[in-house]
Amino acid sequence: MAESAGLMRAADLTTKAATSAPTEGRVMYAGMRTLPVPSDPVARLWHSATMLREHRGDGNIAALVGARIGGTEAHVLSALDMGVHPPESFGRIHHLPKERLAAVMNGLRERGLVDADGRFTDAGRETKQRIEALTDDLAAPPFEALSPAELDELITELEPITASLAAAGSK
Incomplete structure (x- = not known):
């Protein structure tokens, strides 16, 4: 080949x-x-x-x-998009200190992107979809x-x- x-x-x-x-x-x-x-x-x-x-x-x-999503937050959103739950168990972030992961999850909850159970809200799913659509356009x-x-x-x-x-x- x-x-x-x-x-x-x-x-x-x-x-x-x-x-x-x-x-x-x-x-x-x-x-x-x-x-x-x-x-x-x-x-x-x-x-x-x-x-x-x-x-x-x-x-x-x-x-x-542009969407004000940081690196660890991006990994959480990717984990949720792939169906990983809890997202803190995702391979790219599971090793981080529990306090950091809790702070990231709390920040995403405060922004209305994840719910109390750590799953996407409609706003979170829409945010992830907007990011992916813009990424596709920019690519x-x-x-x-x-x-x-x-x-x-x-x-x-x-x-x-x-x-x-x-x-x-x-x-």
Whole structure:
């Protein structure tokens, strides 16, 4: 698969997208853009996918900051969105001091984002959905460098790679 024409084309299209977006306000993405793009197709695909991930991540941080959601709060909202309850048991935050987690949960309750049982309120769910929608919007610019046909081709070329990864147990 590493030498396939499909992988090489996916690497080319992913690189085209990943190197096309503005870097302003995107610290991690801007840092990744300063690194040389590898010539090996697998390394190029990996590197370009990493740039796209960081571009999206920088947009997610902007959306969270705009919604006045801090880092630990973001993890709580993600846990609730994934159905983890209590959210304090979520793997990314379960190790934090109990007092800190209690303070975060109390702050989310005071803001009306979680209820007394530590579950989403309607306002909390709407806030999470707004953040995700804005993150999606902010992640779009790199893909706008691809024509609709190129975007379809990229998806088609990535499908067998995705299937192979899934078959190997990757999530």
